Amino acid sequence: MASSSEKQPSLTRRQEEIYDFLKDKILKRGYGPTVREIGNHFGIRSPNGVMCHLKALERKGLISRESNMSRAIQLTDNSQQKTVLPLLGTAVSGDPWRPDLDDETVEFGGLFQAGNRACILVRGTALGSLGIQDGDYLIVAKGATGRPESLMAGLDDRNCLIVTRVGNDGVPSNPVVPGAVPGMMSRELGVVVGVIPRFADADVAVTSATNTAHMNGHGEILEDDADDS
Structure with missing residues (x-):
C-alpha cells in the first residue's frame, strides 16, 4: 500500500500512521476500527488522544465520522473503491x-x-x-x-x-x-x-x-x- 504522505504532505507522522491503519482496516474488512482498537494498536491510552488525531484527519478532509456510532469512520478519498x-x-x-x-x-x-x-x-x-x-x-x-x-x-x-x-x-x-x-x-x-x-x-x-x-x-x-x- 502506498504511503499517504505522497498525497498528504501536511500530515504529522502519527496522523499518517493512523490514516494508513484506518485505510487498511476499511479496505480489507469493510468497516473502520473503533477508538479502542486504534488506541490499542498505537499504544495511546487515552480515548481523547485518539479522538484528537481523528478530528485532525477529519479537518484535513481525509475521513468523515458519524457521531455516536461505533466503527462509523469512512474514507473520503478514492482509495475506498466501489464494490x-x-x-x-x-x-x-x-x-x-x-x-x-x-x-x-x-x-x-x-x-x-x-x-x-x-x-x-x-x-x-x-x-x-x-x-x-x-x-x-x-x-x-x-x-x-x-x-x-x-x-x-x-x-x-x-x-x-x-x-x-x-x-x-x-x-x-x-x-x-x-x-x-x-x-x-x-x-x-x-x-x-x-x-x-x-x-x-x-x-x-x-x-x-x-x-x-x-x-x-x-x-x-x-x-x-x-x-x-
Missing part, C-alpha cells in the same frame, strides 16, 4: 425464487473486495431467526466449497430460498431456519460470507440495464467461511 456485485435474484418469504433477468448489479461502496461474489435481496421475515431482515442482502461466494459449520444458500424443491449449515462431510444438509425440511436443497447458490443490513445511514445503488434505483444500506461483513480454491 459492484451481480444480483442473483430476490428471495421472498413463502414465494418461489425470483431470479434476476435484467443483469442487475448492486454497488456497496468500498465495503469489501468483490472477488467471485454475488448478492441476494431478501424480502420478508423468513430468515429473521438468523438476524437477516427484510431488505437485507446476503453476500455469497459462488462456486465455493463450504467449510464445516458454514452457511450455504440455495433453493429447495419448491424453488424457495433455503439456508443450511454445512456438515463435517462438506454437505449442506441441516437447515438453520425453523420449519425448514432437512436435505431438500436442490440447487446451491453459494456460501454465505456476509450480510449487508438495510439501514438509513448509507447508500446502496442498484442498477440494471433498464432502470436505476437507490436503497439505503450499511455493510457489516461476517467472517469468511468459504474456500474459494
